Amino acid sequence: MFVRIVKMSFDPSKIEEFLENFNEKKESIRNFDGCRFLELYRDKTNPNIFFTYSYWEAEADLENYRQSDLFKDIWAKTKPLFNGKPEAWSVDKVASLE
Structure with a gap:
């Protein structure tokens, strides 16, 4: 399993549109084959920046989702809602404490 982190920056006037779409689709994303976890974060100092954080069983599962x-x-x-280029990272979890 690995973690996918995506950073997105939105035009301030488009944030509500993004959130509406995300809320409509979040269950479908989370229930996509291979997706085990999904969260959306908003930056505390720049409210135009959001991050998705998801766990995937295998890279093939993420690729199937992307296709x-x-x-x-x-x-x-x-x-069309972005005001900057999105960035994405696929990372392996090294440690987790709860």
């Missing part, structure tokens, strides 16, 4: 109609629909609605 899916679900992702293509989400991306088509999200991409």
Whole structure:
């Protein structure tokens, strides 16, 4: 399993549109085959910046999601809302304390 972190910066006037779309699609993303966890974060100092944080069983699962109609629909609605280039990282969890 690995973690996917995506940083997105939005035009301030487009944030509500992004949040509405995310809220409509979040269950579908979380229930996509191979996705084990999904969270959305908002930066405390710059409210235009959001992060998604998700756990995936395998890189093939993430790639299947990225090639899916679900992702293509989400991306088509999200991409025009950005005010900066999104950044993404796939990372392996080294330690976790609860």
